Amino acid sequence: MGARGPKPGQRFGGRQKGTPNKDKKALLELVEKHVRLHCVDPVSGKPIKEYHPVLAMATIAHDPTVPVKIRAEMHAKVAEHTTPKLKSVEIKNEDDSSFVVEVVRFSE
Secondary structure (H helix, E strand, O other), rough: OOOOOOOHHHHHHHOOOOOHHHHHHHHHHHHHHHHHHHHHHOOOOOOOOOOHHHHHHHHEEEEEEHHHHHHHOOOHHHHHHOOOOOOOOOOOOOOOOOOOOOOOOOOO
């Protein structure tokens, strides 16, 4: 008897890739509406037309009136969304001998 079902990689129906969940979409629309009605850009003083949380954090990170601790937190949060996370690497010797680490200073 032959194999049944779709071939690997074939999809039928369902959501398109990247389609947000209904709850998330509704919440983002609500936040955008609130921002358009009540918020202004702290740099330009103009009303904000579109809201994006990462862009909002970037704006806070560069606002000199915000305390340094909060600005640093915003930079870290933006980095989480814009740069890949680094994986830890384990270094092993095949023969289980010890490593020699040499630290060289290139400038004084």
